[in-house]
Amino acid sequence: MNNKNNANTKSRRDFIKSTSIASGALILPSLSTNGMMNVFNEKKLKIALVGCGGRGTGAANQALQADEHVELVAMADLFEDQLNSSYGNLYDKYKDTGKINVKEKHKFVGFDGFKKAIDLADVVILTTPPGFRPYHFAYAIENDKHVFMEKPVATDAPGIRKVLEVAKLADQKKLNVVVGLQRHYQENYIKTNALIKNGDLGKIVSGQVYWNSEGVWVRPRKPEQSELEYQMRNWYYFNWICGDHILEQHIHNIDVANWFIGEYPVSAQGMGGRMVRKGPDHGEIYDHHFVEFTYPSGAVISSQCRHQPGTMYKVGEAFQLTNGTVITNDAGVAKIHDLSGKEIQSISNPIGHNPYQEEHYKLFASIRNKGVINDAENGAKSTMTAIMGRMATYGGKVIEWDEALASNLQLMPEELDWDSPTPTKPNGEGQYPIPIPGQTKVL
Numbered sequence: 441m442n443n444k445n446n447a448n449t450k451s452r453r454d455f456i457k458s459t460s461i462a463s464g465a466l467i468l469p470s471l472s473t474n475g476m477m478n479v480f481n482e483k484k485l486k487i488a489l490v491g492c493g494g495r496g497t498g499a500a501n502q503a504l505q506a507d508e509h510v511e512l513v514a515m516a517d518l519f520e521d522q523l524n525s526s527y528g529n530l531y532d533k534y535k536d537t538g539k540i541n542v543k544e545k546h547k548f549v550g551f552d553g554f555k556k557a558i559d560l561a562d563v564v565i566l567t568t569p570p571g572f573r574p575y576h577f578a579y580a581i582e583n584d585k586h587v588f589m590e591k592p593v594a595t596d597a598p599g600i601r602k603v604l605e606v607a608k609l610a611d612q613k614k615l616n617v618v619v620g621l622q623r624h625y626q627e628n629y630i631k632t633n634a635l636i637k638n639g640d641l642g643k644i645v646s647g648q649v650y651w652n653s654e655g656v657w658v659r660p661r662k663p664e665q666s667e668l669e670y671q672m673r674n675w676y677y678f679n680w681i682c683g684d685h686i687l688e689q690h691i692h693n694i695d696v697a698n699w700f701i702g703e704y705p706v707s708a709q710g711m712g713g714r715m716v717r718k719g720p721d722h723g724e725i726y727d728h729h730f731v732e733f734t735y736p737s738g739a740v741i742s743s744q745c746r747h748q749p750g751t752m753y754k755v756g757e758a759f760q761l762t763n764g765t766v767i768t769n770d771a772g773v774a775k776i777h778d779l780s781g782k783e784i785q786s787i788s789n790p791i792g793h794n795p796y797q798e799e800h801y802k803l804f805a806s807i808r809n810k811g812v813i814n815d816a817e818n819g820a821k822s823t824m825t826a827i828m829g830r831m832a833t834y835g836g837k838v839i840e841w842d843e844a845l846a847s848n849l850q851l852m853p854e855e856l857d858w859d860s861p862t863p864t865k866p867n868g869e870g871q872y873p874i875p876i877p878g879q880t881k882v883l
Contacts, residue, residue, distance in 0.1 A: 482808060485510045488561035488585075490554045490576055492517040492526035495590055496567035498796070499620075500530055503565060503588065504539050506800035507808070511539050514546040514560040516553035517568075518672060523547055551856055555579055562586065563807070569672075570688065570823075571595045571681035571852035574602040577816070581610045581617075586807055588800065590620040592691050592823040593816070595683035597847040600824045607816035614812050618803040619819035621695045625802060626795035628787045629696065632766060632774040635787075636700050641776070642762025644701050647741045649693035650754040651685075655747030658721045667862050677723025678872075679830075680851040680863040684725040686712075686833070687826040690745035694829070695822035696757050696768065697733070697741045704821050705733035705741070705828070706841050712833035714874060716748045724864055724872040731829040743829060836877025847883045 487510055489500045496517075504510060512530065517523040527542060534540045548556045554576050558564050564580045566573060566589035573593045580587050587610075594600045610617050623629040635641065659674040675681045682688050698704055710731030717727040731743040756769025764784070767775045772789035789795075806813045828844040851863060866872050875882075 482509050485562045485804070485807065486513045486560060487511065487563050487565065488514040488516070488557040489526070489565045489567070490516045490557055491566060491568035491572075491590075492523045493567065496565065497526040497529055499565050499567050499588060499590070499800075500526070501533070502797050502800045503563070503804070504530070504534055504537075505797065507804040510563075510804070511541045513541050514548065514557035515542055516548040516557035518550065518553075520549045523549060551858075558583060558585055563588070563803075566590065569675040569681045570683060571599070571675075574599040574606075574852075575854060577603060578606045581606050581613065581615060584613060584615065586616040586803070588618045588620070588803055589819075591695075591819060592683060592687050592826060593619065593819045594823055594852070595680060595687065595827070596849060596851040597824070597827065597845055598850045599852055600820050600827065600845065603816060603820040603823075607814060607820060610814055610816060611812070614810075616803055616806050616811070616813045617816045618799050618813055619815035620796075620799065621692060621815070621819060621822065622795040622799055623692060623696055624699065624815070624818075625798040626772070626789055627793050628772055628774045628789040629768060629795075631787050632768055632776075633700055635776065635785075636759075636761070636766065637702070641764045641766070643737065644739050644759050644761050646739060647697055647700075647757065647759035649690075649697050649741060649743050649757045651690040651693055651745040652752055652754045653689075653747060654749045654751070654753070655685075655717060655727070660721055666858070667866070668856075668858060668860060671723075671862050671864065674721065674723065677721070677725050678862075678864050679724060680853075682725070683827065683851075684729075684830050685747055686726075686729045686731070686743075686745050686830050687823065690729070690743065690829075691822055691826045693745075693755070693757050694733070694741075694743060694825050695818075697743075697759075698818075698822050698825060700757075700759060700766075701735055701737065701739055701741075703735045703737060703739075704841065705735050705825055707734045707838055708732065708825075708828045708832040708844075709838045710743075710829060710832040711836065711877065718874075720866070720870045720872065724874055726833065726875070729829065729833045731832055733825065733829065831882040834875035834877065834880050835882035837882075839882070843883060849881065849883060 487503055489496055515523055531540050558580050563586045566576050570592045593603045661670045671678050708731050712726040712729035714727050727748055728746040733741045759766045765777045774787040776785040778784050828839050831839045
């Protein structure tokens with residue numbers, strides 16, 4: 441990774457670390473957070489955490505900081521070791537606050553544990569690998585729970601249709617749903633979007649969005665693991681549960697394009713493959729994707745993401761408008777230029793304003809004030825945009841939005857137990873089937 445670029449940028453994981461259990465620092469609400477002064481002497485809101493990995497533990501930490509009158513009452517995960525680690529970290533931090541009240545009988549391990557945890561809560565944090573999200577989300581909303589759920593919200597089109605259906609139910613029930621596309625809660629992105637929407641810069645005609653990095657963790661197979669446990673532990677590399685990194689990470693930048701343009705694309709075409717990360721521990725996903733998304737307005741967005749060590753790091757977005765350009769990135773600064781290339785404005789994220797924390801401030805303030813936030817429809821449609829991009833790179837063909845959304849190709853089973861076969865199976869040499877453009881079925 442380029443050290444100069446890395447020093448001047450801050451990745452999603454850097455942000456998370458800044459509010460992690462290890463930091464021990466409480467982040468106070470920003471002045472823009474409405475209603476937070478009215479939480480005292482209110483009902484104690486009970487929280488359930490479903491998915492106790494690093495992101496789940498971080499989200500629970502942020503939820504516990506977001507409101508004075510909350511308590512964690514239930515936890516669920518497929519793996520007991522992961523649940524216990526998460527509980528230990530949270531308990532060590534909050535043991536003197538009264539905010540951790542998870543009885544041993546309310547630590548649920550296994551595929552059905554999510555239901556038992558959700559039943560005990562007012563607010564549910566859904567942070568399992570994304571393949572599970574549609575079904576956990578549906579159970580939460582059907583049982584009248586407010587929800588924070590991480591992105592992406594599904595790995596296939598049937599899952600997206602499920603989330604869109606449940607999003608309408610959440611509206612009917614006036615339940616709050618915040619999705620972890622945190623740039624919608626980040627001040628410099630909010631202000632930049634408002635600047636675009638006021639029309640002075642004209643309309644977006646083209647753009648480029650990036651998530652190029654060295655990649656993420658790999659969890660090697662252990663001899664005692666079944667094939668299903670191995671894939672669950674190494675979930676990032678299997679499409680049924682992860683959806684590929686164009687979905688799991690690059691959705692952030694794709695979502696910004698959708699948000700700033702104010703539309704979802706009508707088609708996608710692209711290419712990708714595996715050049716560096718191609719061993720059996722890397723499952724079936726690509727290590728690079730390039731997609732062109734075409735929007736109803738005629739705008740074309742070039743999307744690229746890469747997981748290759750030693751290559752250029754770049755996470756951000758650039759947009760060309762009829763009267764200027766906009767550049768945003770994960771360093772928390774937006775740059776506005778006129779048509780001559782002269783910088784005319786710089787919009788920085790305020791010091792101390794953490795969008796990951798802000799998501800939870802806004803969620804709990806809305807619950808307290810009987811408001812409604814519902815990010816689920818946009819979360820589903822931006823997830824679908826990334827899925828359509830994956831379809832385009834895997835298939836090597838132009839993919840239309842309507843046909844992609846209507847696809848009945850289901851990657852994620854609705855029900856699983858430890859005796860279930862894995863949706864993706866290795867061959868005799870332990871290698872997994874790799875998508876081949878022109879041959880792989882994507883619709």
